[in-house]
Amino acid sequence: xxxIGALDLARGIAQRLDAPLASQRYSRxxxxxxxxxxxxxxIPTHGEGIxxxxxxxxxxxxxxxxxxxxxxxxxxxxxxxxxxxxVRNQRTLFVTIHSFTPVFFGKExxxxxxxxxxxxxxxxxxxxxxxxxRHGDKALPNEPYDMTRDSDYTVPVHGEDxxxxxxxxxxxxxxxxxxxxxxxxxxxxxxxxxxAAESLGVTPDNQxxxxxx
Numbered sequence: 485x486x487x488i489g490a491l492d493l494a495r496g497i498a499q500r501l502d503a504p505l506a507s508q509r510y511s512r513x514x515x516x517x518x519x520x521x522x523x524x525x526x527i528p529t530h531g532e533g534i535x536x537x538x539x540x541x542x543x544x545x546x547x548x549x550x551x552x553x554x555x556x557x558x559x560x561x562x563x564x565x566x567x568x569x570x571v572r573n574q575r576t577l578f579v580t581i582h583s584f585t586p587v588f589f590g591k592e593x594x595x596x597x598x599x600x601x602x603x604x605x606x607x608x609x610x611x612x613x614x615x616x617x618r619h620g621d622k623a624l625p626n627e628p629y630d631m632t633r634d635s636d637y638t639v640p641v642h643g644e645d646x647x648x649x650x651x652x653x654x655x656x657x658x659x660x661x662x663x664x665x666x667x668x669x670x671x672x673x674x675x676x677x678x679x680a681a682e683s684l685g686v687t688p689d690n691q692x693x694x695x696x697x
Contacts, residue, residue, distance in 0.1 A: 488583055489655070491507055497677070504565055527547060527550065577650075580652045597619060599624070600654060602639065604639075607684065611653075
């Protein structure tokens with residue numbers, strides 16, 4: 485299982501912004517790199533009510549193997565990328581991209597764009613404002629779920645704990661089913677991200693080395 489369309493969307497955004505991108509190629513049914521390795525959902529035993537037999541009654545050795553071979557290299561890669569930017573004194577806006585299903589446990593989701601955050605008070609509200617100016621209540625904060633330290637790892641730890649302007653963007657995946665849709669969403673989000681960045685005083689003219697998203 486993976487977030488449909490999210491990787492192509494992230495690539496489209498990164499390309500347009502000339503920004504570095506870290507991605508994970510493994511299904512989160514093997515292990516979820518956006519969870520702490522001690523979280524219950526790190527290796528899910530069910531996916532929307534459907535059992536995942538290979539994940540039931542795992543040994544500690546198997547959990548540790550997945551952590552060492554999949555989870556840890558991804559975390560190290562993100563940390564190394566951010567450390568390198570710190571060394572170069574580059575301003576960083578930390579953005580993660582996910583997608584979600586239009587129906588979950590039989591309930592339809594009306595929201596199209598979710599702007600998720602835990603403690604961030606800068607980039608998240610600025611991006612939400614930019615998206616709501618075009619999409620109204622189809623763009624909402626902390627939808628389709630609340631970001632917490634239990635539900636997420638990447639933004640709280642790699643972003644907020646480092647003091648970075650940080651946000652997670654969720655896009656409903658029926659808006660990402662064709663390449664044309666993905667390109668359109670990338671254009672929309674790049675426009676909104678640039679608008680949000682400018683509201684924070686981050687522009688190509690006043691930064692050293694660019695901004696990573």
